[in-house]
Amino acid sequence: MIKAYLKHCEERKSDNLPPLALDAKQTKSVVESLISGLDDDFYLNLLTHRVPPGVDEAAYVKAGFLTSIAKGEQSCNAISRKHATFLLGTMLGGYSIESLINLLDDDETAEEACKALSLTILIYEAHQSIMEKSANNAHAKKIVDSWASADWFTSKETLPESIKVTVFRVDGETNTDDLSPATEAWSRPDIPLHAKAMLVKKMDKPLEKIEELKQKGNPLAYVGDVVGTGSSRKSAINSVLWHMGEPIDYIPNKNSGGIVLGGKIAPIFFNTAEDSGALPIQCDVSELKMGDEITIYPYEGTIKDASGEVISKFNLAPSTMPDEVRAGGRIPLIIGRGLTDKTRAELGLAVSDVFLRPVDPKNSSLGFTLAQKIVGKACGVKGIRPGTYCEPRMSTVGSQDTTGAMTRDELKELACLGFSADLVMQSFCHTAAYPKPIDLELQHTLPDFMHSRGGVSLKPGDGIIHSWLNRMLLPDSVGTGGDSHTRFPIGISFPAGSGLVAFGASIGVLPLDMPESVLVRFKGEMQPGITLRDLVNAIPYVAIQKGLLTVDKSNKKNIFSGRVLEIEGLGDLKVEQAFELADATAERSANGCTVKLNKEPIAEYLNSNITLLGSMIDSGYDDKKTIAKRIQDMKKWLDNPELLEADKDCEYSEVIEINLNDIKEPIVACPNDPDDVRLLSSVAKTSIDEVFIGSCMTNIGHFRAAAQLLKDKSELNTVLWVVPPTRMDEKQLRAEGIYETFERLTDRTEVPGCSLCMGNQARVEEGASVVSTSTRNFPNRLGDNSNVFLASAEVAAISAKLGYIPTSEEYLSLMKDIEPLSGEIYQYLNFDQIADYQESSSNVPLEMILQS
């Protein structure tokens, strides 16, 4: 092992990278060397600093070895019983906890075990064992008192009064793809390696600049006008912190700390920074230039230049930020604070005043919005006012593959051996089409990891995470997902980075500062030829006209940013259609979305989904019991189909009315900004090279419509990409003969999944002009220097047919031709009416599974 490891270290060093953390096999080899007394210092250093903490397989080997030494069952020259106990205490919890509790009974190790457990917060069920033990064991009593005094927190340094930093400035907007490019998604779990890709497409020699600025001797602050828009990528903050944060004791290849200053910081990125122990501050950054040495006064809310002049003011938010930084992040703060609160409650003590508690807004007698009621229900109260800190119960949690490996690592660090959220689902949609060896390894290992904790795992080729997760939802419930497009068409989701997703899945609640809401109310009648995608684009279109949204990045206005976008007036939409509206709220940087639907489409959707979930069990998908429980809960809702509704006197930050009668031609998002929406006529006749019909913004109706519009063509001058969202859509489209049209016109029909939308798999030609049905058109996402218009499948198909974006007249005329068929075209997948699925589902012994 050592030869191979040293070679690995050399290779990594030549790339200016630290070696990877040890895996279980390597850790076993280190243990064997220590037992044989070989080069003690070297191997002890590896065991101490290079094994991941928590419930990693390597941590299992480490904990087993240290336990045997601490108990005196195994001797080792390099490690005394006491030191082994100390090292168990550096593992953050998981496999070390039970051993440490037992070591409290041994005079030689008790004191060290006591110290370790006093500062450990990932205690979970072991809390009760220690409380019970404290009746007869003085060391256990000391631990309980220490938890009650919050020593785990007070032993850490407070957020300083002033912090001197050097500015690393990135002008304009930095999206998470700039920080963590999708093309490098495979390397995300290897934080140091992945961090090498940070900003390389955005600016000239960014990493060299970082190194140059570090020579000034201060920590660096990441500064930008708009920071962290786009996907919910923990990897984005991981990369920032790798270059600008501080190492964490005993945890290999991961940093914490760091400072982000942004004119606007996207909500998910802000939360991810908080969770990682960074200090994100929203403030005016116009006076902060690359290389400036500045001093931040977090409590005062000022930033001063080298001469002491105030160059920016801010309000430190949330109010608990100093505690979050002190605790090493929002997640450790919540877990630790919970441990202290729970211990004090059991001891009959008053609530600790050590912490800055979230401040709830003033009482109000006004009613609640739909989102406030849904979150209230998940917290066991009638409603939650904006600004209130709460922890809603997680009904459904989604994890996708390019963040899945990081979520797995976070779950291990959280010492999670079983999910507390009701349903956790893993997908493989982002890597299905062109998996790299590292993706294949993930596809083989992650399903078992998820199943063993009660999660549900899809298979590569099954399709896009949201198209599946939506089919597992319960009305009026709350969830989250490690993909910024986890936006529930029924209920509400607050998408998050992989750290928070792991927290939600593991602990079963999500920390949330309830956002304000913006109401978008549609009224009037849909006009001929207008599609749901046009209504999606109508939201920013009308907001721009009202001065509530600007496209320009400097001093950008965005009424939706960080708020919940609540949509009303389209109650008869099918749930699949409602998702188009919800999905695109990610592009508005909204924190969440609700769509008010009538009971009938929801009941239709649930009946269909019960059959689909039943057929999944029959086809061998795991975890069966979790799926069966979800079927049972769906049936329960159908027995008494009640839906929450906004109160008439509830308050919104803004109400935007959109009159459908006014939308008479399609609206498209222009290159390369999803907010830059314009009428079709203003971009008509733009020549188009490639067309993509796919992504989670599509459903089966879009493919039928596209095929109908293209069926009279025998060849195209444009490259056409066709990617159905799920394998069920593809199967049905093939059964209906729709696929023949596509396969005649293109050989780019791809495996169901994200395909071009993700940008990490196939790409469009460099510099291509593209019409795409995908979600976002940030620069370089679909292809280098591509110009991407986001539009409906119908506009996309007609553009493919003509080779240019149609005029409004051309578009409406072609749409008129397919209008008589619209009843057949826009039919959704009702699995309860499809024989294969019905039969498969009827085979499932639901009761037996539930009782197993």
Ligand code: SF4
């Ligand atoms: S289709 Fe695009 S937006 Fe949807 S989940 Fe996949 S990558 Fe994300």
